[in-house]
Amino acid sequence: MKVFGIGLNKTGTISLHEALETLGFRSLHWGGPEVRLKVEAALGDGRPLVDDLGDYDAYSDIWRLSENFALLDRQYADSRFILTTRDLDGWLSSRTRHVERNLARRDAGTYTGDFLTVDLDAWRLEYEQHHRAVADHFRGRDNLLVMRIADGDGYEMLCPFLDLPVRDEPFPARHKGTQPTPPGGSA
Numbered sequence: 001m002k003v004f005g006i007g008l009n010k011t012g013t014i015s016l017h018e019a020l021e022t023l024g025f026r027s028l029h030w031g032g033p034e035v036r037l038k039v040e041a042a043l044g045d046g047r048p049l050v051d052d053l054g055d056y057d058a059y060s061d062i063w064r065l066s067e068n069f070a071l072l073d074r075q076y077a078d079s080r081f082i083l084t085t086r087d088l089d090g091w092l093s094s095r096t097r098h099v100e101r102n103l104a105r106r107d108a109g110t111y112t113g114d115f116l117t118v119d120l121d122a123w124r125l126e127y128e129q130h131h132r133a134v135a136d137h138f139r140g141r142d143n144l145l146v147m148r149i150a151d152g153d154g155y156e157m158l159c160p161f162l163d164l165p166v167r168d169e170p171f172p173a174r175h176k177g178t179q180p181t182p183p184g185g186s187a
Contacts, residue, residue: 002050002076003027003162005060006069007084008130010094012149013061016084018172019155020058023164027058033113039064048075060084067130070137080143080162083134086150088127092120149173 003025005016017029028035031053038052039062049065049072050056059065060082065072069081086094099118105111138144145161147153154171 001057002072002079003058003082004065004069004072004076004079005058005082005084006066006134007060007082007147008066008091008127009061009063010091010098011084011086012147013084014174015149015172016082016147016158017058017060018174019158020060022167022169022172023159023162025058026056027060028053028056028062029059030061035062036064039068043068043071050076069134073137073143078143080145081134081138082158082161083131083144083146084149085131085146086148088124090150091127092123095123096120 003020005013005020007013007016014029017027020027035053039049042049042052043064049068050059053059072079073081085091096118099116102111102113102115106116134144145157147157149171155167155169158171159166
């Protein structure tokens with residue numbers, strides 16, 4: 001069984017990744033441009049999308065996988081999908097802070113990526129379209145779990161979904177408690 005975290009970035013994907021590792025899954029989180037290029041090559045060649053990524057059975061915060069969830073669903077039978085989500089305003093604030101950190105890192109010479117522009121309107125549309133597409137694809141099925149980790153969802157939801165006993169320990173909560181920046185504003 002493969003487990004695909006198909007939530008957008010800044011929705012608790014690192015916490016999900018750490019929880020999956022705690023549960024014994026070999027989990028790949030993000031992976032950088034190298035992973036993106038491998039997924040894009042497999043997509044272009046019509047091959048299964050994660051076969052070139054190594055010996056993992058769980059994946060999170062890899063946008064090219066998240067946006068191709070329907071293809072993954074066909075390619076990997078019996079897979080489970082987890083849509084991590086959070087309220088839209090909190091997500092926009094978190095993404096804004098992420099861009100602000102990237103800009104500071106770029107100016108310091110430690111960031112060479114391209115996630116450098118705040119575009120709240122485009123992000124809202126991305127959020128709405130992704131959530132709607134996931135809901136439409138998985139409607140009436142039992143291989144999707146929607147988790148709101150920022151609101152406290154944890155092992156009590158995740159473990160039964162993965163047919164595992166519920167862990168009696170705190171769910172990983174990376175970046176929890178950071179002060180939100182208002183969308184388009186400053187802290």
